[in-house]
Amino acid sequence: MARLNQSNLPADVPVPGYGRFDATSWIVHIGPGNFHRAHQGFYLDALRNAGDVEWGMRSVGVRPGDAPRLEALAAQDGLYTIRETATDxxxxxxxxxxxxxxxxxxxxxxxxxxxxxxxxxIVTLTVTEGGYFADPHTGAFLTGDPAVAAEWKDRVPQTVFGYLVRALARRREAGVEPFTLLSCDNVLANGKAARAALVGFAEAWDKKLAKWIASEVATPSSMVDGITPAAKPSDLAAVAEALGVEDEAVVTCEPFRQWVIEDHFPTGRPRWEDAGVELVSDVTPYEHMKLRMLNAGHQVLGHLGRLAGLEYVHEACLDPDFGGVLELFWRDEAQPVCPPVPVDLVEYCRVLRSRFSNAGIADTVERIVAYASDRIPGFVLPTVADNLRKDGPVEAAALVVAAWAAGLRGVDEQGRELTVVDDRRDELLRIVRHGPDVPLSLLDHPQLSAVGEVQRFRLAFVDAFEALTQHGVRGAARALLSRKESA
Incomplete structure (x- = not known):
């Protein structure tokens, strides 16, 4: 079967109706992953198909692991198939x-x-939560991180921000205005995080350049939403059968997508609003809503479901025990302390429950529990912190953290091995696998200590971990639901 490329476009499905290089303004995107292509790529494709071809995009990968995807896209003239599967x-x-x-x-x-x-x-980023070198409690740039000093020991860039700072130095020297840097990662105030990292890396090299960057480079924030699991061999086979061409860069996703952007682009921008993007003066309320409901909800289902031996998010969501804990977390813990947002949170979470139940995209729990030492502090613990301050409940969140701790021990309740994917894997495993039966010291880790040092949460964590040990994850979930129903 022939490979998808510019001279071999399939019939009977929407295809690009524009030239590849007819743009006069360019976006460079760093991080050519599935989400970027199903999200930012989708919106730009829609604009260009509608006749607005001023803006084009180049996609960049700077990590060794990006090479296979870059090679697949290059072989296909940058083309790729978006395969959307709805809940029905x-x-x-x-x-x-x-x-x-x-x-x-x-x-x-x-x-x-x-x-x-x-x-x-414009330069856009999807470099994951850990790519901003930010303190998990304050959000401040980690100036002492070894990667910062190492960046300037070699003329070859080592990090994303090393590339960006070097490029801005070239532009400044040539008298070229700076690009606007737009983060598209699941990081609260991601524009501020991008600015802090950009200026922080620059200060370690050239303080005058850092001052210029701080003054001249715009870093608006954005909120992105759309569930995009990794494509499986069966997805590639299904696309080949449906389109009659082979595509090694297939993206699988749900039909839902949302992009809310702070409208601050001194260097100009595409008319994204014509493709359905929301341009607003303040993204913060939308960020809080999405991170505390969707991303935190994923952590609830992922860690409970994984420990029970479930493979997919929809299995955990449709399970009455784990889905019940999700609803409890939203209703009693997350919604009451979520900062005000111009959205009905009850309805928003109802839609989320339907999206999480989408069996067609087969989103794995392994995907959403990866890098939990960044994601639990970023998505779950802000709700815990607010409830600790306001004397609100924290039991559902404590069960999630306890389930994560139990999963770090490396086996699920069926005795099957669990793979731990986390940048802090080794230090986490030392804490959990070589400490006491209840790994309370996990709460003392710098990623968790802001809430972990509070006695009420420590007690809730101990209760949850002991319930997991004595009754299993399903028994612990049922006991929590029962206590809440009878309260």
């Missing part, structure tokens, strides 16, 4: 041409050339 099982396909070009793996000069190009007016 309806499947649709479209071929996106949003990515005009991708960098050659390892060619750091090409990346710097693109970032330094005067026609590059």
């Amino acid at each position: 099982g309806t499947v649709t396909h479209r071929v996106s041409g949003a990515i005009a070009d991708v960098n050659r793996p390892g060619d750091w000069e090409q990346v710097l050339d693109w970032l330094s190009d005067p026609a590059t007016r």
Whole structure:
């Protein structure tokens, strides 16, 4: 079967109706993963198909693990299929041409050339929560992180922000205005986080450059939403059968997507609003809502379901015990302390429950529990902190943290091995696997200590962990629900 490319577009599905290089203004995106292509790529493709071709996009990967994806996209002229599956099982396909070009793996000069190009007016990021070198409690840039000092020991960039600072230095020297930097990661106030990292890396190299960056570079915040699991071999096979071409860069996702952007782009921007993006003056309320409801909800289902031996998010969501804890967490703990947002939170969570129940996208619990030492502090613990201050309940959140701790021991309740994917894996395993039966010292880890040092949460964690040990995760969930129902 022939490979998807510009000269081999399938019939009977939407395909790009525009040229790849007819743009006059460029976005460089760093992080060519599935979410970026199902989300930012989707919106730009929609704009260009509607006739607005001023803006184009180049996609960049700077980590060794990005190479296979870059090579797959290069072989397909940047084209890829978006396979959407709705909760009712309806499947649709479209071929996106949003990515005009991708960098050659390892060619750091090409990346710097693109970032330094005067026609590059926006740089967008999806580099995950851990990519901003931020203190988990204060959000301040971690100036002492070894990666910061190591960045400037070699002329070859080592980090995303090393690339960005070098490119901005080139632009400043050439008298070219800076690009706008737009974070699209699940980080609260991601624009501020991006600014802190950008200026922090620059200060370690050139303080005058850092001052210029702080004064001249705009870093608006954004909130992104859309569930995008990794494509499986069966998805690639289904696309090949439906389209009649092979595609090694398939993206699978749900039909729902949302993008809310702080409208601050001194260098100009696409008319994203024409494609359904919301441009607002303040993204903060939407960020709180999404991180505390959707992302925290994923942590609830992921850690409970994983410990019980479930493979998929929809299985955990449809399970009366684990779905019940999710509803309890939302209703009693998260919604009452969520900062005000112009959205009906009850209705928002009802829609989330339906989205989480989507069996068609087969979203795995392994995906959403990865990097939990960043995600639990970022998504779950802000709700805990608010409830501790306001004397609100914390038992559901404590059960989630306890389930994470139990999972770090490396086996589920069926005796099957669990793989721990986390940048802090080794230190976490030392705490949990070589300490006392109840790993209370986990709460003393710098990622958790802001709430972990509070006695009421420590007691709730101990109770939850002992319930898991004595009754299993399902028994612990049922006991929690029973106590709340009878209260």
